[in-house]
Amino acid sequence: MANCYLVSLIVISILVLIPSSSSSANNIVVVDDTIIDAFIQCLGKQSRPLSYPISDVIYKPTNSSFQELLDNRIYNLRYQQSTTRKPLLIVAPKSELNVPAVVTCARANGLKIKTRSGGHDFEGISYTAPFPFILLDLVNLNNVEIDINDETAWVQSGATLGQIYYRIAEKSPVHAFPAGVCPTVGAGGHFSGGGYGALMRKYGLSVDNIVDARVVDANGKILDREAMGEDFFWAIRGGGGSSFGVILAWKLRLVRVPPTVTVFNVDKDVNTPGVNHILYKWQNIAHKLPKDLLVRAESSVCPTTSGNLSIKASFISMFLGDRESLLEIMDKSFPELGITREDCKEMTWIDSAMFWHHIPQGTPREILLNYDIKHPLYRKIKGDFIKTPIPEAALPKIWEKIMQTGVVYMEWTPFGGRMDEIDESAVPFAHRKGNSFMIFYDLLWVEDGMDEFYLNKAKELYEFMGQFASDSPREAVLNYVDLDIGSSWEKYFKGNFPKLVMVKTRVDPTNFFSHEQSIPTLYMLLDNTDFKKGYNGLLRLPV
Known part of the structure; x- marks a missing residue:
């Protein structure tokens, strides 16, 4: 998260006291x-x-x-x-x-x-x-075992992404794993929701590269992939593991990366003439760039030198190659961004993982083993998928709406590449070809007792963005779990929802593993008349 984002909260909320515990x-x-x-x-x-x-x-x-x-x-x-x-x-x-x-x-x-x-x-x-x-x-179940000869790793669910990345780099400078950019995210939930990050255009999601797992089922048995069967294994890779059992560990297929990768992070003020055109151009080309390159667009509310607030657009890259090759691609495909040789930094993959999380250059890599920096903030997150470019003329209206909402951080992560090549039914994560990019919304505040106010603000922003987002259904991101969408499971899983219901019914018929948005059993749906009226075509249920 950009530092200016946190500074903005201080500017907005001077003298607000945050309880420490x-x-x-x-x-x-x-x-x-x-x-x-x-x-x-x-x-x-x-x-x-x-x-x-x-x-x-x-x-x-x-x-x-x-x-x-x-x-x-x-x-x-x-x-x-x-x-x-x-x-x-x-x-x-x-x-x-x-x-x-x-x-x-x-x-x-x-x-x-x-x-x-x-x-x-x-x-x-x-x-x-x-x-x-x-x-x-599962905090104590955090072991990471790397087998470089086999190019695999067994990681327990309590291990964080930072720990996983460090252990991989400890064994090899040319291996990696496609997952998120935040080092404190746990393997258990991240992978069972799909898992995505800076390598997704080259290698797909985390779950596209998971080859085995150990799970405790509702009967208290430890099962691996062979014992649980392919449908069960399919369901936990993007269908939310907590609906089906306790994920103990995942077996990852490591991927190859070059000894040197190249990154950049350039900032633009959205009020500067031409910046909205750059963002519009990004929407048209980011998902069409070579697989080895991912350029994410981010926006954050930041204080200006005059003490006011403005919105900063940032462009951050991961390129599996050297500086000269990246400059050649950018000059040909995206010259409007104006990337220079000085902007591009060559480094190892593990150092790029730290760069992406804005960890200061020169910080020892060991910080990834116990990254415990936390910000005492209230927050509400949501997600969206965009299939057609947001009109350039609409971008100023989005910035205006954000300024009316509060301190909002957005990530626009491009799809394309490997994501276009994997079938929607390969795993429960069905958001593949046809999506240009994914949006992550993060609204933060520090004032006590203001939850209702800001939660309503988040809903208003989400409703406003609906005119640009996917529809029928308006797709949602399980890694950005959002209780506002209720039991509209098809938003998370699209056509994969019926199979998830069948797997749930077989492996946990009494619904022991359940939460506010867990996959229901077929028995539960048969007892829900309203659900049957809306979804009998999808599940072929008798009304």
Whole structure:
């Protein structure tokens, strides 16, 4: 995130105090202690191995580490308040072999679980709930095993992208993995939602490069790809793993990158004549550039030298090649941007991963192993897909709407390349050919007690952008989970939703793994008359 974005919040909200913690007022739902005790006793009997006793990783609300562990992977102040429902217990296993006991003991005692890997679902789905629950925190399951000879890696769900990238680079300067640019994102949720990043035009999504997984199913069994079957394996790669089980680990197929890649990051003020034309040109060519090149457009609200606010457009690149080759492509395809030799920086892939997250050049790579910089902010995110260019004349209206909304950050990530070559049904992530780019909206604020105001502002901006976005349906991004879209699952999955329902019905017929937008079973849909009226054609349900 650009520094000016954070500065803008300070400019807008001078003298606003942000509480550092809400630990003094835990909103803990009372459940009969005998049920909790029975759950803990069950864990003690069923968990293994002895080298990792489960009693060491059970945290009750009275435990001094409870609140610290809960807050450790929360990135949205909206869900870090005294009114936020807290888990009954936190269980943070240090061995995969202890996870089946958590599932079986919860089911046996009528308890629900929520599973958290990185905590970057900004709707709090992985660590809050409208019902009493146990938090299964995978923070300690963060091992990354690289096999360079086989060009694969096994990564546990609690590992962050920063840890994965560091371990890959530790073994090889010419291998990488296509995933996100934020180093604190957890592998569990990122990959099960699809996973995308700076290498997507060359290699597709994260899930396009995952070849195996270990999952605990609703019966408390650990399954790999062979044991779970191809449909189950298909569903967890982009269909949201938390609907189907607990993802313990993923096996990644590493990809090749050159020893030297080239990046640039140039800024333009949208009020400068010609900048909107550059953005319009970007929309027409970014998804048509060579696969080895991705140029993302970003916009952020920034303070000017006069103390006012303006919108800065940034263009950031990842090119799998040297400076001269990149300059040749840019001069031929996008001369309007005016990229110079000085703008282009050659570096290794791992250093480019740090560059993309705006980590200062020269920072030791080891920061990726424990990147714990957090910004105490309230936020609401949304996503969109754009199929045809937004008219140049409409861009000033978008900037005007953003200035009326608040501190809004947007990412425009181009598709094309490898994304056009993979069929919509290959994995549940169905947003492929035909999309020019994807939009990420992030509205931030620091004022306490203003959630309703800003959430309405976010909805207004989203409604305004609807005239430019995909329709029938207006597609949404599972990695940008948005509770505002309700149970319109087809927005996330399009025509892949019926298959997800069938897989869910087979592997979790009692809907043990559930949350606000989890995949429903067929039995649930058959009981929902309103749903049947709207979707009987899609699912071929009797009305």
